[in-house]
Amino acid sequence: MLIFDPKSDEKSFFYQGVKQNRRDIAKKQNKELNFLFDCVFGYESTNSDIYESSTKEIIASVLEGYNCSVFVYGATGAGKTHTMLGSKDNPGISLLTMMELYSQIERLKEEREFELGVTYLEVYNENVLDLLQPSGPLPLRDDGNFGVTVAGLKIQRITSAEELFSMLAQGNKNRTQHPTDANAESSRSHAVF
Numbered sequence: 508m509l510i511f512d513p514k515s516d517e518k519s520f521f522y523q524g525v526k527q528n529r530r531d532i533a534k535k536q537n538k539e540l541n542f543l544f545d546c547v548f549g550y551e552s553t554n555s556d557i558y559e560s561s562t563k564e565i566i567a568s569v570l571e572g573y574n575c576s577v578f579v580y581g582a583t584g585a586g587k588t589h590t591m592l593g594s595k596d597n598p599g600i601s602l603l604t605m606m607e608l609y610s611q612i613e614r615l616k617e618e619r620e621f622e623l624g625v626t627y628l629e630v631y632n633e634n635v636l637d638l639l640q641p642s643g644p645l646p647l648r649d650d651g652n653f654g655v656t657v658a659g660l661k662i663q664r665i666t667s668a669e670e671l672f673s674m675l676a677q678g679n680k681n682r683t684q685h686p687t688d689a690n691a692e693s694s695r696s697h698a699v700f
Contacts, residue, residue: 627678631696638678
């Protein structure tokens with residue numbers, strides 16, 4: 508656990524024998540922000556190590572109908588895309604997840620019927636775009652039953668991991684790219700697959 512801006516001992520101020528609770532407005536107020544990490548990985552960690560520790564166990568929950576997400580966060584050039592997509596020698600979390608998902612579906616196909624679909628959207632300059640069927644910015648709608656939805660975002664049905672990765676590759680080609688000083692191939696957008 509990391510603690511930022513911990514509480515500090517302050518000398519109490521009394522006025523006419525009564526402790527005063529006013530704070531000095533010129534002084535930063537303590538927030539005592541706690542950040543708890545389940546696991547921290549070093550530079551020598553492989554995508555497989557990260558997948559085993561962070562993602563593999565949630566696949567059973569997905570198959571039970573729970574909505575599960577994996578977020579990758581970090582500075583430009585830190586390796587977020589490599590962690591999610593990987594390479595032929597070091598497959599990323601996305602490939603490892605889909606391989607395990609379809610493996611578990613195969614084991615459960617006698618008990619249940621599964622239907623899978625994907626969407627791939629990008630948020631860039633406050634616009635939401637469908638990366639699988641580009642057509643221009645999509646509006647956000649607040650639906651009383653489903654909460655906030657992206658109007659016009661199409662769900663693509665998939666039947667295999669190969670089909671899913673083909674769609675992921677297609678969507679990646681449609682992402683907004685703009686070089687930065689830290690990364691010549693920076694996507695410059697947020698993507699949700």
